[in-house]
Amino acid sequence: MRVQRLADVDAGEYAHLMQRSAADVQHILPQVQTIMTAVRERGDAAIREFSARFDGVALQDLRVSAEERAAARQQVSPEFLESLQRARQNLERFHREQLPQEQLHELQPGVRTGRLWRPIEKVGLYAPGGKAPYPSTVLMLGVPALVAGCAQRVLCIPPSPDGSVPPAMLAAADLVGIHDIFKIGGAQAIAAMAFGTETVPRVYKLFGPGSIYVVAAKIWAASAGLPLAIDCPPGPSEVLVIADETAPAAFVAADLLSQAEHGEDSAAILLTTSERLAAEVAAAVEAQIPPLPTAARVRASLERYGRILVLEDLDACVRFSNDYAPEHLEIMTADPWAVSSQIVNAGSVFLGYYSPVTMGDYLSGTNHVIPTGGYARMFSPLSVDEFVKKLEVQELTFDGLQSLQQSLRALTAAEGFAAHQHAVDIRFG
Structure with a gap:
């Protein structure tokens, strides 16, 4: 990884770091619009056509059958199911604490007002497949929807070339009681849930990460004149680490690599006050990359959007971090809570030497669907709040x-x- 003093970074490079790989969807909107319009007009037939073209699979049944769902649990190991159950338990505990409280107040004699909450009845969840199955994302979407009490939860998962869906993802869906599951990926999946087809129910709000085509499809659908909402448009994964001289270099390096392996457009940045740590982390990164099966992807990511920056003090690190507004922020300093008190823009914050981003991705109970690309300035991680709506109520006497x-x-x-x-x-x- 390249090591620099922040003072030596020119304005152009600084802007590049801040922008990272923010997806520019404009150039693909015409193609996405074609897909969305076709699904809106021709329904299931258009979905099958696009699945054959983009996924290389000829689908007969778009819906995952009850038999396929039952078989999935037999195709995964007991150890995996046990780990999945533990992840679900922690997620449910964390998200149940988020359930809103109903409020009723007498503002003045004879004037009572309040706010009630109700679950969004129909929600659409998109869990990406692509390079690998993501059962963890099924849980991250499914648990808050379950806790909120959404009556209909529709899940779309890209099909494999043989027309199946990864058993691990079906097992995760079963664990959170999702039964409306469809073998559809990409923009056509978003169109199916947004407009509804002969097979896929129409929903009121769309959730979930995905490719640039999925992001563009969600944005397009939300502006298509439908009563439809979307969550924060997701982008490539990113991590920013603030570390002082007390941080173990090997830990910092491992955490940078854990996010860089998501893809060549992922970002990984270390901010440190210690030139010694900067050099040690750079060396540790080089030592830890070769054994990784994702080494080529990691190197490409670090070359494009990775950096080790040396700053004069922790206040400068905080200022940079707040400007950057990272998806994941790790703070490995002598007093991480003191540093965190100054953080205003970040998605999920990991404090201390033993809180790697990996645990937030899987088991700590927090949600890993988090705003990226600077959206943490105005959006929050996925929570129960996103799956409910509030109703105002008032009662006046004579x-x-x-x-x-x-x-x-x-x-x-x-x-x-x-x-x-x-x-x-x-x-x-």
């Missing part, structure tokens, strides 16, 4: 309404809404 009648008169007159005022006045004869 005396409560009367106490506000005259104040209302000036407001309705200013806006020229006589019927609004009449709706109140008529209640008093």
Whole structure:
């Protein structure tokens, strides 16, 4: 990895680091629009056509059958199922703490207001396949939807060339009670859930990470005039580590590599106040790469979006981190909690020497569907909040309404809404 003092980084390179591989979907929108429109107009037939073209598979049944779901549990090891169950338990504990409390308050005598919450009835979940199966992502999407109480949870998973879906992902879906599962990937999966087809139900909100085509499809669907919402547009994985001279170089290097292996467009950055640590981490990275089966991908990622930067103090590290707004932020310093108190822009924060991002990806209970590409400035990690909606409620008594009648008169007159005022006045004869 390249080691630099931040003071030596010019404006162009600084902008490149900040931008990382932020997906520019504009150049693929015409192709995505063609796919979305075809699925909207021709339904299942268009999905089969695109699955043959993009996934190389001729699908007969788009839906995963009950027999396939049952067989999946027999095709994975007991050890895997046990680990999956433990991950699910921690996720459920963490997400149950997020359930909102209903609020009712008497603002003044005779005027009671409040806010209630209800689950979104129909949600669409997309779990990518691509380079590898991601059963963990099925859990990350499925658990908060389950905890929130969403009545219909539709899951799309890209099919393998033989038309099957990875058993590990089906086992994860079974563990969170998802039964509406479809062998559809890419933009056509998003279109199917957004518009509905003969086989795939239409949903009210879409969730989940995916390729640039999936991201573009979600953005397009949300602007297509439908009553449809999407979560934060996801992008390539990223990690930023703030470390001082107390951090073990081998730990820092391993954590940088763990995110770089996601893909050639992933970002991994170390900010440190120690030139000694910077050199040691660079050496440790070189030593740890060769045994990795993903070594080529890791090297490409680090060459494009990896960097070790030396800064004058921890305050400077915090300023850079807040500008960068990383998906994952690790803080390996003598007092990580003190540093974390200054962090305002980050998705998920990992404190101390024994809190690697890997655990957040799988088992610690936090969600790994996290804003990337700087979206942590205004978005939060996936949570129960995303799967519920809030309803306002108010109740006024005769005396409560009367106490506000005259104040209302000036407001309705200013806006020229006589019927609004009449709706109140008529209640008093």
